[in-house]
Amino acid sequence: MRLIALSAAALMAAGAVSAQSDGGSxxxxxxxxMTYIIPFNAGGESDLSARFQQAEWEAVTGHPVVIQYQPGAGGAQxxxxxxxxxGDxxxxxxxxxxxxxxxxxxGxxxxxxxxxxxxxxxxxxxxxxxxxxxxxxETLEDLVTYAGENPGLVTFAGSGSxxxxxxxxxxxxxLADITTTYIPFSGTGPSITAVLGGQTMAGFNYATSGVNQGEELRMLAVAAEERLPAFPDVPTFTELGYDLVxxxxxxxxxxxxxxxxxxxRVSDxxxxxxxxxxxxxxxxxxxxVLTDIGYGDMDAFLEEMKAEYAEGAEALGIGG
Structure with a gap:
């Protein structure tokens, strides 16, 4: 047993040395x-935010980061x-x-x-x-009133099931005690196109879509804790009485x-x-919306989010 323990310790030490062989401490x-893999195609929100990071990476670390794409199966690939x-x-x-x-x-x-x-x-x-x-x-309450009077007739385009x-x-x-119909599309772009083209009555999309579409779309409410600097005139759901963030x-x-x-170090x-x-x-x-959920807070954050998503998954009929 002593030899096995020593071997395991040696392997762990070797791994630590290997991981830092190019960088000392x-x-x-x-x-x-460095290499930064994005598990989606170029052009989406993941790519855009990584590109913004890339512009700052060398200033912070002294070395550049190169972005590569590995799309497939909604990121799962x-x-x-x-x-x-x-793991270096x-x-x-x-x-x-x-x-x-x-x-x-x-699955x-x-x-x-x-x-x-x-x-x-x-x-x-x-x-x-x-x-x-x-x-x-014209307002979120207009939509809620119509949906209440016409169950299932309000259709929302969204980015995937x-x-x-x-x-x-x-x-x-x-929250609103209504019934609407969700129609999934293969991503943000196609779902926004469906809203613009009248294929659906509305869209449940990401707020970032409002920047690209300008005056072609009207944002009725946003699921942020506070109004977004990019959309100061758009109320939050919370302001309107719906606990949705x-x-x-x-x-x-x-x-x-x-x-x-x-x-x-990567987190920092x-x-x-x-x-x-x-x-x-x-x-x-x-x-x-910027957050700062670092490595030291990760376990607690993930446990909170897993519980929240489990509740949502039940409403969607998955994970049972």
Whole structure:
């Protein structure tokens, strides 16, 4: 038994040395270029926020980060391969909620929620209700009144089944005591196109969509704790009497073999970028809400979110 214990200790020490072989102590990390994998196609909210980070990365670390894309299965293809990557800190991956909780609950996707090692969630994109500018719904109460009188007739476009948009629609139906119909599309772009084209009466989308569409869409309410700087005239659901706050959280994860000190270091880099004025301005102008959920707070945050999503999943009929 003593020999086995010594061997295990030697392996752990070797792993720690290997993880830091290019950078000495964690405080010196990184000493070379890093790779940032986005598990989606270019052009979406995950890509945009990573691009904003990329512009600040070298100023914070002294070395650049290169973004690569590994799309497939709503992110699951990349997340299922994350732990096969060397845990030396030099390859990190974008990670999203509620995706990484709901996907394994719905079925086999090649990973379990607890297999993943997020180290920082740095923003979320709040859910919001959109209608075309010529819609009969001038306010959220207009929509609620119509939906109450016409159960099921209000149709919402959203970015996929069992997404944050879908969770928000199901929760809002309960809060407002109405019945609406959710129609999933393959992403934010197609769902917004459906709203603009009149394929649905409204959309439960992300607030960031309002930046790109300008005056073509009217945002009736946003699921943020406070009004967004990009949309100061749009009320929150809370203001209007509905306890609805949430959206898609995005962050950074590392392979599970990454040593604790490097997990913390990557988290600290993301936090420092989050505090830079240019980054804050870009994110807020585009409708993102900054958060700072670092590695030290991660376990508590994930337990809270898993409980919240489990409740939402029950409303959606998954995970039972």
């Amino acid at each position: 964690a405080e010196d990390f990184p000493t070379k270029q 990349a997340w299922s391969q994350l732990n096969q990557i060397a 800190g030099y390859t990190i991956m974008g990670i999203n909620l509620p995706h990484t909780v709901l996907q394994p609950m719905e 086999s996707v090649g990973y379990e929620t607890d297999d993943l090692t997020p180290v920082n969630y740095f923003h979320y994109t709040p859910d919001a209700i959109f209608v075309p500018q010529d819609s009969q719904f 069992n997404s944050s948009n879908n969770l928000a629609q199901a929760k809002f139906d309960g 949430g959206g898609a959280y995005r962050g950074v994860a590392v392979p599970d073999s990454t040593p604790e000190e490097l997990r913390q 880099i993301v936090t420092e970028i989050n505090e830079r004025p240019d980054f804050i301005e870009k994110m807020e102008t585009n409708g993102f």
